[in-house]
Amino acid sequence: MKKKQVIRLLIQTFRTSKADKIIYSYILWFFLSAAAVWLWEPGITSYGDSLWLCFASATTIGYGDIAAVTLVGRIIIVVLSIYSIAVVAIFTAVITSFFTDLSRLRANNSVRKFIDELEHLPELSKEELQALSEKIKKFDKSDK
Numbered sequence: 001m002k003k004k005q006v007i008r009l010l011i012q013t014f015r016t017s018k019a020d021k022i023i024y025s026y027i028l029w030f031f032l033s034a035a036a037v038w039l040w041e042p043g044i045t046s047y048g049d050s051l052w053l054c055f056a057s058a059t060t061i062g063y064g065d066i067a068a069v070t071l072v073g074r075i076i077i078v079v080l081s082i083y084s085i086a087v088v089a090i091f092t093a094v095i096t097s098f099f100t101d102l103s104r105l106r107a108n109n110s111v112r113k114f115i116d117e118l119e120h121l122p123e124l125s126k127e128e129l130q131a132l133s134e135k136i137k138k139f140d141k142s143d144k
Contacts, residue, residue, distance in 0.1 A: 006102065009098065009101060009102060009105070010098050013094055013097055013098040013101060014094055017090075017093075017094050017097065019090055019091065019094045022087060022090055023087065023091070026083060026084070026087045029080065029083060030054055030058065030080065031051075033054050033076050033077075033079075033080045034047060034050040034051045034053075034054045035047065035050070036072075036073075036076050037050045037053060037054065037068060037073050037076055037077065038050035040070055040072045040073050040076070041053075041068055041069065041070055041073040042069070042070070043066070043067075043069060044066060049066055052065075052066060053066045053067070053068065053077070054077070054080055057077045057080055057081050057084075058080055058081060058083075058084035059084070060081065060084075060085075114135065117132055118132075
């Protein structure tokens, strides 16, 4: 398969599964959470520090250099962390689905090419017939 076809399949997989919308909404939630934490947490003095707290929480690194201390801030961080875990799981599932679809397409293309060669058997040169014979032998060996 060509690179453009592979990229198109990846994009299609994300759109079909609606994972693209989930990721976009997650990014929006991430930045809104950072803004809310910045407003509610007295110890966080900049939006950058709030982004850092959200990043450390979302990635489950949790350095502890900045922490949410208010109930509202903690709730926001908990929801962000759970949402982050779900997004990673969904992303992993979509990528797995993509590679499964890609393997299936490659196998189908190989079978189509093989059948096409068989349909045009009388037109093949001696070298092409020999190559086809080798393919059949390899296929027969892998089937046992």
